[in-house]
Amino acid sequence: MARSVLTEVENRARSLDLAGVKTVAREGQPARPIVEYAKEHDVDLIVLGSRGLGDIGGMLLGSVSHKVGSLSECSCLTAK
Numbered sequence: 001m002a003r004s005v006l007t008e009v010e011n012r013a014r015s016l017d018l019a020g021v022k023t024v025a026r027e028g029q030p031a032r033p034i035v036e037y038a039k040e041h042d043v044d045l046i047v048l049g050s051r052g053l054g055d056i057g058g059m060l061l062g063s064v065s066h067k068v069g070s071l072s073e074c075s076c077l078t079a080k
């Protein structure tokens with residue numbers, strides 16, 4: 001499933017002429033692997049959406065974006 005989502009992302013990036021897009025799949029609850037990857041790769045900025053698949057049209061940040069913002073050592077940008 002991850003592979004098929006990431007293939008779609010790669011195809012979309014290619015259709016927008018975005019160079020250097022790389023996708024990675026990791027196992028686990030989403031927030032920790034995202035934060036660990038950022039730390040291991042000296043990432044400057046993590047960009048997330050404000051809502052994901054659990055969208056109920058709420059006003060609050062989803063729990064993944066909230067956890068990543070709390071756990072990460074680098075800056076995070078939440079796109080609305």
Ligand SMILES: Nc1ncnc2c1ncn2[C@@H]1O[C@H](COP(=O)(O)OP(=O)(O)OP(=O)(O)O)[C@@H](O)[C@H]1O
Nearest residue numbers: 030048049050051052053054055062063064065066
């Ligand atoms: N499994 C995941 N892999 C990669 N990024 C994710 C994953 N889940 C969430 N995200 C990122 O976090 C953003 C917010 O999703 P989040 O899960 O926090 O919101 P939600 O689904 O509305 O809330 P909740 O999951 O708490 O019900 C997504 O737009 C995406 O950028």
Ligand SMILES: [Mg+2]
Nearest residue numbers: 052053054062
């Ligand atoms: Mg979610």
